[in-house]
Amino acid sequence: MTNTGNVPFVDLQTPHRELEAELVAAFKEALRTAGFIGGPSVDGFEREFADFCDAKYSVGVSSGTDALRFALTAAGVKQGDIVVTVPLTFFATTEAISQAGARPDFVDIDAATYTMSPEKLREYMETQCVLDSATGRYVNRALGKPVTAVIPVHLYGQTADMDPILEIAARYKLIVIEDACQAHGAEYFSKKENRWCKAGSMGRAAAFSFYPGKNLGALGEAGAVTTNDEVVAQKVRVLRDHGQSKKYHHEVEGYNGRLDAIQAEFLRIKLRHLAKWNQQRRESARVYGDLLRSMGDSITLPTQPSWSKCVYHLYVIRTHDREGLQKRLTGAGIGTGIHYPIPLHLLGAYGSFGWKRGDFPLSEAAADQILSLPMFAGLQVAQQQRVADVVAEFASVQSTK
Numbered sequence: 001m002t003n004t005g006n007v008p009f010v011d012l013q014t015p016h017r018e019l020e021a022e023l024v025a026a027f028k029e030a031l032r033t034a035g036f037i038g039g040p041s042v043d044g045f046e047r048e049f050a051d052f053c054d055a056k057y058s059v060g061v062s063s064g065t066d067a068l069r070f071a072l073t074a075a076g077v078k079q080g081d082i083v084v085t086v087p088l089t090f091f092a093t094t095e096a097i098s099q100a101g102a103r104p105d106f107v108d109i110d111a112a113t114y115t116m117s118p119e120k121l122r123e124y125m126e127t128q129c130v131l132d133s134a135t136g137r138y139v140n141r142a143l144g145k146p147v148t149a150v151i152p153v154h155l156y157g158q159t160a161d162m163d164p165i166l167e168i169a170a171r172y173k174l175i176v177i178e179d180a181c182q183a184h185g186a187e188y189f190s191k192k193e194n195r196w197c198k199a200g201s202m203g204r205a206a207a208f209s210f211y212p213g214k215n216l217g218a219l220g221e222a223g224a225v226t227t228n229d230e231v232v233a234q235k236v237r238v239l240r241d242h243g244q245s246k247k248y249h250h251e252v253e254g255y256n257g258r259l260d261a262i263q264a265e266f267l268r269i270k271l272r273h274l275a276k277w278n279q280q281r282r283e284s285a286r287v288y289g290d291l292l293r294s295m296g297d298s299i300t301l302p303t304q305p306s307w308s309k310c311v312y313h314l315y316v317i318r319t320h321d322r323e324g325l326q327k328r329l330t331g332a333g334i335g336t337g338i339h340y341p342i343p344l345h346l347l348g349a350y351g352s353f354g355w356k357r358g359d360f361p362l363s364e365a366a367a368d369q370i371l372s373l374p375m376f377a378g379l380q381v382a383q384q385q386r387v388a389d390v391v392a393e394f395a396s397v398q399s400t401k
């Protein structure tokens with residue numbers, strides 16, 4: 001009985017056990033038809049996922065990373081361009097930029113929401129870029145390359161502040177690609193549109209990941225691009241399939257980046273539960289808020305602005321002694337994570353790019369202090385109470401220091 005009180009960081013077993021009969025039936029059907037690539041399962045999932053995101057089109061691909069790369073290329077990002085994003089994200093965001101032939105560059109985050117600061121983006125375009133009248137594009141003066149796109153990352157299940165980002169992008173002719181890999185079903189209240197908008201419906205295109213731990217996860221690797229632009233959708237379909245729009249008619253060089261039919265069918269089954277699962281995550285976030293709010297200044301809870309309906313892919317708190325709190329939770333059998341411990345500009349992979357500590361101080365401070373608590377659909381209040389008890393012990397020690 002040593003594990004009685006353990007709280008896992010995430011529970012991938014229970015939802016699959018509950019859906020086992022349906023998932024196994026889908027697997028048997030795939031064996032019977034042997035239609036493993038493309039076909040009605042992929043078409044059906046694409047239609048249903050586009051509907052879920054209030055987007056006109058969705059195109060299934062092999063991962064979130066490929067979704068980002070294909071979206072960038074299909075939307076018009078070219079070799080030698082600069083694409084701006086934030087340092088506090090998963091590494092795949094900038095990997096995809098480089099894979100699309102562009103150079104990643106950064107603007108800092110907003111301290112409260114952890115997503116792209118529209119003011120920092122504005123400042124970047126105003127102070128670091130100039131209009132090249134010959135091409136009509138804005139060129140980064142120091143790098144001598146055109147800035148053609150921006151990737152706001154909808155981090156931890158919360159969208160970036162899209163109205164001002166879209167406005168700045170329009171003024172400076174930037175393509176907006178949403179990194180919605182953590183935000184399936186998240187919503188943003190657009191004052192401009194005067195309505196709630198779904199993640200994946202606001203930029204020129206958006207990338208989703210169905211990595212198993214995401215709010216909607218495949219039973220393996222998978223992703224999708226959503227867009228309202230028919231031309232972009234068609235280009236992604238060509239890119240994911242070796243650059244062919246018709247068998248053996250290769251118009252461009254593409255990739256082997258398709259969504260497996262069997263994963264599409266698994267995703268259709270799970271998609272029917274996603275709205276309910278997201279609601280459960282929101283309810284768990286509300287419970288954490290009630291349990292943790294009174295613990296004083298040593299713990300900062302997530303901020304949900306009035307324009308956001310977050311889907312809590314992660315529940316991320318912040319504290320000055322992150323290592324201390326994490327150790328205490330680990331000792332009590334409670335799973336935690338850090339998303340992410342090193343801001344991208346300080347990673348070894350970009351050692352030759354010249355970034356240094358101090359370049360993006362808000363991302364750096366967040367990376368030093370954030371801690372992700374257990375969060376998944378089906379998390380029990382009693383489990384959250386256990387987490388809160390350990391956090392309370394930590395907070396009381398902090399307050400006597």
Ligand SMILES: *Cc1c(COP(=O)(O)O)cnc(C)c1O
Binds near residue numbers: 064065182
């Ligand atoms: C998961 C994730 C990706 C990459 O998705 P994969 O399916 O693992 O390739 C990209 N960006 C963010 C923010 C992610 O969380």
